[in-house]
Amino acid sequence: MLLLVKNVDLYAPEPRGKRDILVGGPDSGGRILAIESEIDPESIRFAPCEVIDGSGLLAVPGLVDNHVHISGGGGEGGWASRTPELEISDVVLAGVTTVIGVLGTDGLTRSPEALVAKTLALREEGLSAWCYTGSYRVPVRTVSGDITKDIMFLEPVIGVGEVAVSDHRSSRPSHGELARIASEARAGGMLSGKAGIVNVHLGDAPSGFEPLRRLVAGGDLPASQLLPTHCGRNARVFEEALEWARSGGHIDFTTSTVPAFVADGEITAARALLRARSEGIPTDRVSFSSDGQGSLPLFDASGKLTGLTVGTSASLLEAVREAVALGIPLAEALLPVTSSPARMLKLPRKGRVETGRDADIALLEPGSLAVAFVIGGGRVLVRDGEAVVRSAFPSRGSR
Numbered sequence: 001m002l003l004l005v006k007n008v009d010l011y012a013p014e015p016r017g018k019r020d021i022l023v024g025g026p027d028s029g030g031r032i033l034a035i036e037s038e039i040d041p042e043s044i045r046f047a048p049c050e051v052i053d054g055s056g057l058l059a060v061p062g063l064v065d066n067h068v069h070i071s072g073g074g075g076e077g078g079w080a081s082r083t084p085e086l087e088i089s090d091v092v093l094a095g096v097t098t099v100i101g102v103l104g105t106d107g108l109t110r111s112p113e114a115l116v117a118k119t120l121a122l123r124e125e126g127l128s129a130w131c132y133t134g135s136y137r138v139p140v141r142t143v144s145g146d147i148t149k150d151i152m153f154l155e156p157v158i159g160v161g162e163v164a165v166s167d168h169r170s171s172r173p174s175h176g177e178l179a180r181i182a183s184e185a186r187a188g189g190m191l192s193g194k195a196g197i198v199n200v201h202l203g204d205a206p207s208g209f210e211p212l213r214r215l216v217a218g219g220d221l222p223a224s225q226l227l228p229t230h231c232g233r234n235a236r237v238f239e240e241a242l243e244w245a246r247s248g249g250h251i252d253f254t255t256s257t258v259p260a261f262v263a264d265g266e267i268t269a270a271r272a273l274l275r276a277r278s279e280g281i282p283t284d285r286v287s288f289s290s291d292g293q294g295s296l297p298l299f300d301a302s303g304k305l306t307g308l309t310v311g312t313s314a315s316l317l318e319a320v321r322e323a324v325a326l327g328i329p330l331a332e333a334l335l336p337v338t339s340s341p342a343r344m345l346k347l348p349r350k351g352r353v354e355t356g357r358d359a360d361i362a363l364l365e366p367g368s369l370a371v372a373f374v375i376g377g378g379r380v381l382v383r384d385g386e387a388v389v390r391s392a393f394p395s396r397g398s399r
Contacts, residue, residue, distance in 0.1 A: 001025040002047050003375065004039060008054035008363060012353040013061060013334040021059065023359040023378050030378030031349075032359050052380075054363055057372055058330075061338040061353050062097025062128075062360030065313045066345060067162070067199065067229055067252065067289035070101035070129070071110055071118040074295030074308065076169070082106065083293050083310050085118060087394055088125045089387035091292075094313040095362035097376040098128040098342075098350050102162045102199060104294055105169050107135030112143050112150075119156045126376055126389045128350065128360065132161035132199055138173035140181060147181065151188025151196055158345060159197035160185045162229065165211045167203020175214050182215055186225055195346040200228045202237055209240040212249075223249035227344065229289060230254050232267035242276060245285045250344050251276075253336070254291045255319040256311030261296075270322035273336060277328065284343060288336040290315050321369050 003023040010016040020039040024031050028047075041051050068091075074083035091099060099122065101115050115131050122129040133150035134140035140160060142150045150157045160181055164170035173181075182198050189196015200212060209228065216223045223244065229252040231241035241251045253269035262268060267275075269288045276286050294311040316337050323333035342351025349358040363373035374382035381389050 001027075002033070002044060002049040003052060003359070003378065003380070004041055004044065004049050005052045005054045005059065005361065005363070005375075008057055008059035009366070010035070010353060011058060011060045011331055011334060013331050013338050015331050019059070021353065021361065023361070023375060025378045028378070030359050032353065032355050032357055035353070035355055052373060054373075056366070057363040058366055059353060060095075060334055060362050060364060061351050062362050062374065062376060063095045063316050063337045064098040064341040064347070064351055065091070065096045065290050065292060065316055065337070066100045066287060066341040067102055067254070067291055068099045068313065069104050069291070069293035070099060070122065070131070071103070071114045073104035073106070073110070073293045074310070075106040075109070076295060077308055081295055081308050082109070083295055084395065086122070086293050087391045088122060088127055089390050089394065091127060091313045092374050092376065092381040092389060093371060093387050095317055095364065095371045095374055096313045097360040097362070097374065097381070098347065099313070100158070100345065101129065101131035103135045104162070105136050107137055107141055112141055116143060116154060116156055125391060126379055126381055128358070128377065130156050130158045130345075130347075132159050133157045134160040134163060134181070136162060136164045136169070136201065137171040138163065138177050138181070147184040148188040148191070151185065151194055152192045158194045159189065159199060161199025161227070162201040163198060164201040164203060166205040166207040167201060168205065170201075170203065173211075175211065178211055178215055179221075182221055182225060186221065193346070195344070196225070197345065198226050200226055202228050202230050202233065204233060204237075208237055209244055212244070223247055226250075227252055230291075232269060232272045234265045235267065238267045238272065242279065242281065245276065245281045250285050250287065252287045252289055255288050255315035256291045256294065256296060257315070258296050258309065268322060269319040269336070270326055270328075273323055273333070274326050274328060277332065283332060283335045284340045286336050287341040287344060288316055288319050289341075317369055317371070
């Protein structure tokens with residue numbers, strides 16, 4: 001079955017004007033077959049074809065969420081604060097078609113084996129998914145016992161992470177330990193053609209980016225091999241992140257947040273992009289990720305913990321909306337959630353709406369950027385704002 005999306009205003013993510021998009025179904029590889037100013041459905045005679053009228057809608061690349069606790073996260077508030085596994089309906093309703101799974105603070109009750117299994121389960125359900133090997137603490141936990149082996153021989157594994165530094169919850173890894181992790185990840189990536197990237201959790205400690213700067217100071221490891229995340233958590237870390245990007249590194253900003261974090265000095269992802277843009281930092285060095293399924297603490301006016309909420313991929317589009325409201329053109333606001341992370345993670349068929357690429361497309365309402373349709377790998381995942389895919393065992397509250 002083919003899909004023909006008619007009369008959309010295409011952002012590829014660059015604005016391309018009114019276009020028709022012909023898409024191959026999953027049984028034929030799920031690729032974009034043609035993008036034209038007009039494609040006549042009557043001319044398509046080689047296979048059955050469903051027509052989706054996209055009049056009045058924006059077509060954008062399916063979003064790439066590069067940091068999600070797909071097998072569950074949290075746990076920092078006690079046993080009952082462990083968050084649930086990701087449900088595919090919640091992700092696709094956010095316009096997301098690609099996720100990268102990570103382990104969080106809890107690398108004991110959550111395992112890299114379970115992370116790989118969840119990655120493969122999400123693929124079966126219709127999502128594009130990859131994951132990192134390793135864990136928050138050092139020595140990192142892997143499936144095979146070796147970082148390079150995991151990256152080389154486990155197809156879903158594209159790097160290592162999230163490894164925590166400058167954080168009271170980390171294991172305070174030494175320079176030598178971090179250097180070995182980065183070198184083994186790089187070797188695994190080179191030998192397998194993958195990114196081999198190290199996703200680095202940055203905490204609040206005064207050391208900030210110093211462990212990362214030491215790694216690249218020797219000159220044998222490029223800054224682009226490391227992906228520091230949570231780069232907007234406070235003003236000091238943010239300024240260091242901008243300097244890291246100026247030197248050629250990638251920086252990632254977390255979109256899931258709560259008002260208390262922002263009041264305490266967190267820089268939102270949208271405002272981070274605005275500042276980076278104003279300083280001439282190339283936007284392809286900036287990405288957004290949701291930290292989905294990670295726990296977010298809620299505090300009362302006295303600072304007492306009153307509860308926990310869960311990070312969500314829906315925060316990606318919220319950040320894009322905020323960026324547009326701040327005056328950033330939509331095409332640029334989309335970069336940190338489409339082509340930039342896809343390029344950084346060496347996912348060549350993701351992040352753009354182009355002939356030959358994977359048919360991952362979100363159709364959005366103009367203005368509100370509400371999700372109307374989502375196509376993933378040539379399959380309709382969301383239709384008229386309703387998810388048509390579900391996890392095998394959805395929770396009662398899932399949509």
